[in-house]
Amino acid sequence: MGITTAIPFPFLQNLDNYLLxxxxxxxxxxxxxxxQQKHIIDMIENIQQQSYSEIDVRPLYKxxxxxxxxxxxxxxxxAGRNKTLIELAIVAEEMVKVGIAETLFILxxxxxxxxIWLIGESEQKNQWLPALGQGTQFACVxxxxxxxxxxxxxxxxxxxxxxxxxxxxxxxxxxxLKAGLCDYGLCAVKISHDKSKYDGISVFILPLKQxxxxxxxxxxxxxxxxxxxxxxxxxxxxxxxxxxxxxxWPVISACLNLERTGLDxxxxxxxxxxxxxxxxxxxxxSNNDNIKEQIxxxxxxxxxxxxxxxxxxxxxxxxxxxxxxxxxxxxxxxSELAKQVLEFGVRNIDFQSLTKNPALEKEFSSLxxxxxxxxxxxxxxxxxxxLIANSQISLS
Ligand SMILES: Cc1cc2nc3c(=O)[nH]c(=O)nc-3n(C[C@H](O)[C@H](O)[C@H](O)COP(=O)(O)OP(=O)(O)OC[C@H]3O[C@@H](n4cnc5c(N)ncnc54)[C@H](O)[C@@H]3O)c2cc1C
Numbered sequence: 577m578g579i580t581t582a583i584p585f586p587f588l589q590n591l592d593n594y595l596l597x598x599x600x601x602x603x604x605x606x607x608x609x610x611x612q613q614k615h616i617i618d619m620i621e622n623i624q625q626q627s628y629s630e631i632d633v634r635p636l637y638k639x640x641x642x643x644x645x646x647x648x649x650x651x652x653x654x655a656g657r658n659k660t661l662i663e664l665a666i667v668a669e670e671m672v673k674v675g676i677a678e679t680l681f682i683l684x685x686x687x688x689x690x691x692i693w694l695i696g697e698s699e700q701k702n703q704w705l706p707a708l709g710q711g712t713q714f715a716c717v718x719x720x721x722x723x724x725x726x727x728x729x730x731x732x733x734x735x736x737x738x739x740x741x742x743x744x745x746x747x748x749x750x751x752x753l754k755a756g757l758c759d760y761g762l763c764a765v766k767i768s769h770d771k772s773k774y775d776g777i778s779v780f781i782l783p784l785k786q787x788x789x790x791x792x793x794x795x796x797x798x799x800x801x802x803x804x805x806x807x808x809x810x811x812x813x814x815x816x817x818x819x820x821x822x823x824x825w826p827v828i829s830a831c832l833n834l835e836r837t838g839l840d841x842x843x844x845x846x847x848x849x850x851x852x853x854x855x856x857x858x859x860x861x862s863n864n865d866n867i868k869e870q871i872x873x874x875x876x877x878x879x880x881x882x883x884x885x886x887x888x889x890x891x892x893x894x895x896x897x898x899x900x901x902x903x904x905x906x907x908x909x910x911s912e913l914a915k916q917v918l919e920f921g922v923r924n925i926d927f928q929s930l931t932k933n934p935a936l937e938k939e940f941s942s943l944x945x946x947x948x949x950x951x952x953x954x955x956x957x958x959x960x961x962x963l964i965a966n967s968q969i970s971l972s
Contacts, residue, residue, distance in 0.1 A: 607670040641711030655709030661889035688715035688762045718749040718761040729773040735765045745810045755803035777824035798946040835954035836903035838885040841910030848917035860929040881910040901967035908960035911950040
């Protein structure tokens with residue numbers, strides 16, 4: 577996702593009073609103040625002026641890590657502050673407000689880091705979490721392959737065990753976001769071909785910046801490029817396996833549930849609403865009562881999506897797990913809503929007027945190409961509906 581301009585977040589204040597404790601409200605104010613510091617504003621401006629196809633936010637994330645704002649829910653030894661995932665969501669919301677892309681933050685901390693935090697052995701936490709929390713190293717997700725997207729158990733990347741207990745990994749991953757900026761990838765691999773395709777899978781943390789690994793950018797319709805990652809006989813220790821070797825399917829499920837809280841999709845809804853509202857203000861979109869009523873309905877739906885997301889983050893804090901069906905509902909609702917808001921904008925916009933505001937036009941176009949991807953990443957809407965339907969059928 578490219579950098580965007582500030583977002584007003586209508587109604588957020590009211591909902592915050594309902595969703596957040598007094599301490600969390602103070603925390604939001606602290607994060608907001610962090611982003612208002614002169615040297616941070618300067619750095620954000622520098623990042624926004626980058627003309628690379630992959631905007632590099634890592635220097636800013638490092639400053640956030642130094643301030644204990646990157647992995648707020650981890651303990652102090654992992655550069656955190658012992659808070660909860662609600663505070664992590666607050667950080668993400670404040671980042672988006674000041675126009676900082678959050679994808680790398682969500683991937684490295686909310687997904688990969690949290691999975692290590694949830695399932696990893698204590699040596700593994702000590703090895704990887706401090707640098708992730710400090711923002712000096714980053715991690716991405718390497719699950720999909722050409723023939724294995726929705727049907728993830730069809731992966732063909734193989735790990736062969738050596739006599740000394742290491743693994744040699746060969747295969748190709750695709751559609752990974754941010755791999756070009758990352759030091760590690762959380763990678764789903766087959767270690768044996770058992771009767772069930774869900775058996776014999778292991779999840780590894782693999783180093784990306786070394787020989788035997790080739791990371792290639794693939795162009796995408798969206799501004800953010802994808803990457804293809806090829807492993808050619810990469811040898812790693814068995815200590816790089818997260819969870820039990822050969823029993824990686826529950827690890828993948830836990831990871832997907834972390835990806836499906838709806839947090840990133842709610843942030844996209846905010847961006848989409850912001851652009852549409854600015855189009856109204858800029859007279860590229862009609863200012864009549866029907867339009868205003870629809871936009872207000874979108875705000876209400878956005879708040880409902882946010883409540884669902886926050887309840888899942890709360891569940892994670894209390895139970896150290898996330899309910900699969902509820903996560904599917906949250907992800908489906910928020911990502912489809914983001915798409916609906918942009919489609920509403922396209923149906924009603926006066927494109928000739930929009931061309932008179934090139935910055936807004938660029939942002940509209942960027943979101944229009946980016947947002948459909950949220951309904952596909954981490955499981956398509958059809959797969960979310962299937963999960964929800966299955967849970968309803970098994971209830972009756
Ligand atoms: C923006 C974006 C970011 C991504 N980031 C990552 C990443 O960081 N790391 C990573 O590993 N992958 C990533 N992916 C890949 C993503 O996980 C896959 O694209 C997704 O799981 C769908 O797989 P596929 O593309 O192979 O489509 P397919 O699985 O081939 O699906 C094609 C179509 O068939 C439908 N379909 C498939 N099976 C069923 C079924 N059983 N019932 C009903 N309909 C079905 C799907 O809903 C879809 O409409 C990303 C994708 C996008 C768009």
